[in-house]
Amino acid sequence: MIVTRFAPSPTGYLHIGGLRTALYNYLYARANGGKFLLRIEDTDLKRNSKEAAEAIVQAFNWCGLEYDGEIVYQSSRFDLYKEYVAKLLESGKAYKCYMSKEELDALRAEQEARKERPKYDGRYRDFTGTPPSGIEPVVRIKAPTSGVIEFEDGVKGKVSFNANDILDDFIIARSDGTPTYNFTVVIDDALMGVTDIIRGDDHLSNTPKQIILYEALGFKIPKFYHVAMINGSDGAKLSKRHGATDVMEYKRMGYLSEALLNFLVRLGWSHGDDEIFSINDMKRLFDPNHLSKSSSTFNQTKLEWLNAHYIKTANSERIFDELSELGLNLRNHPKKELLIGQYRERSKTLVEMRDSINSLLNEPQSYDEKAYNKFINENSLQILAEFSEILKPNLTAKDYEEATMSFLESKGAKLKDLAQAVRVAVTGTSVSPSIFEVIEILGSECVKERISKLLAYAKQ
Ligand code: GLU
Numbered sequence: 001m002i003v004t005r006f007a008p009s010p011t012g013y014l015h016i017g018g019l020r021t022a023l024y025n026y027l028y029a030r031a032n033g034g035k036f037l038l039r040i041e042d043t044d045l046k047r048n049s050k051e052a053a054e055a056i057v058q059a060f061n062w063c064g065l066e067y068d069g070e071i072v073y074q075s076s077r078f079d080l081y082k083e084y085v086a087k088l089l090e091s092g093k094a095y096k097c098y099m100s101k102e103e104l105d106a107l108r109a110e111q112e113a114r115k116e117r118p119k120y121d122g123r124y125r126d127f128t129g130t131p132p133s134g135i136e137p138v139v140r141i142k143a144p145t146s147g148v149i150e151f152e153d154g155v156k157g158k159v160s161f162n163a164n165d166i167l168d169d170f171i172i173a174r175s176d177g178t179p180t181y182n183f184t185v186v187i188d189d190a191l192m193g194v195t196d197i198i199r200g201d202d203h204l205s206n207t208p209k210q211i212i213l214y215e216a217l218g219f220k221i222p223k224f225y226h227v228a229m230i231n232g233s234d235g236a237k238l239s240k241r242h243g244a245t246d247v248m249e250y251k252r253m254g255y256l257s258e259a260l261l262n263f264l265v266r267l268g269w270s271h272g273d274d275e276i277f278s279i280n281d282m283k284r285l286f287d288p289n290h291l292s293k294s295s296s297t298f299n300q301t302k303l304e305w306l307n308a309h310y311i312k313t314a315n316s317e318r319i320f321d322e323l324s325e326l327g328l329n330l331r332n333h334p335k336k337e338l339l340i341g342q343y344r345e346r347s348k349t350l351v352e353m354r355d356s357i358n359s360l361l362n363e364p365q366s367y368d369e370k371a372y373n374k375f376i377n378e379n380s381l382q383i384l385a386e387f388s389e390i391l392k393p394n395l396t397a398k399d400y401e402e403a404t405m406s407f408l409e410s411k412g413a414k415l416k417d418l419a420q421a422v423r424v425a426v427t428g429t430s431v432s433p434s435i436f437e438v439i440e441i442l443g444s445e446c447v448k449e450r451i452s453k454l455l456a457y458a459k460q
Helices: 016-031 050-063 078-090 101-113 181-191 201-217 247-252 257-266 279-285 300-313 316-325 336-344 350-361 369-375 378-390 397-411 415-427 435-442 444-459
Strands: 003-006 035-040 094-097 138-141 148-153 157-162 171-173 196-200 223-227
Touching: 003 016, 003 196, 016 035, 016 050, 016 196, 016 223, 016 247, 016 257, 016 279, 035 050, 050 247, 050 257, 078 094, 078 138, 078 171, 078 181, 078 201, 138 201, 148 201, 148 223, 157 201, 171 181, 181 201, 196 201, 201 223, 247 257, 257 279, 257 300, 316 336, 316 350, 336 350, 336 435, 350 415, 350 435, 369 415, 378 397, 378 415, 378 444, 397 415, 397 435, 415 435, 415 444, 435 444
Parallel strands: 003 035, 196 223
Antiparallel strands: 094 138, 138 171, 148 157
């Protein structure tokens, strides 16, 4: 059975790149009837917080990424890590190193002077003497000193590291007894039965160290997939300066989670030339063998395009829920279906939709100067005044259209002469859906009132 996991370090909000990693792992498990586990890597008690862990879970809930079983918190597993450190010490695969900070600094300085890469020199590797007093030792793994560490990466193909170049006897437990990152990851992935690890290629250099630990501990090595990073439009690694990187910020900006997931799945994965993937499509089709080797670019326009698509196709209840979370409750509006029917076609985000609907439902506080100057003049004011007279209550958009057309015919006027002036009167701007729908939505009384306000304003 395929078992995948997402293993974030809770240092802040869930980053958009983290969500993509989580999504890939989730989809791979779901596409194969496997399990997707969530592990919070919160061993760094200074940098990690409970709030950050909660923020991750909240973002998961928003996106509907369900994990299997309970969340595993590394902070509750220190005893377990100690047990495995002890096992490695006992079997001689790890050892205590009593090097003081001063000694380590001196070694570094010498190596730097010789222009060598700073590297632990193994001085306690085979130490059998009496340990120096007053020093709490760190525990180091006995890493191979020669040969290559090789693995078949699911994205990058064969990856090999020269042991001598990259490795030293790295620390698995600090002098205060706390385990290090590479150690806890291996223990947990192995004990949680993780078979496949999809993660960012910023972790690639950790992988040989982890493989050494798998071997030392006698655990089965999982399959790794290192996916290329997401870049901003300028080619630099995606960061705040390219726009929002907090997943929940996208909710606040009016994105539907399915649009964000669809967008993210395509940043580094493809299925032919397809662009639109519902979550069910993704669960069915995702195959990590089609993860891309090259980095992908975060394209805001494409995200907006996808969001517009999902806004167009979402069911109405969903839209009402989302809008009400954004502070616009349309549930009791008599024309709510017509209202969102008009705006779902023209909104890139739900925030844009909310703001446009608000600007229709609320009386304009001012008139846009450009629109006013362009469309309001003696002639249009005259037509508006007369048009106001023919508006009868409780008709449909179609009825208003017919009545308007015969009114215009009798006046020898054109629809465009009237429509823009009505828009200015009703919304204060020159943009709104078709005026007939607008009249049905707002009701003729409301439209008449707004026209008379504009007429009064024009007289001043
Ligand atoms: N905790 C690590 C991080 O947040 C991820 C570990 C892993 O995926 O192996 O970067």
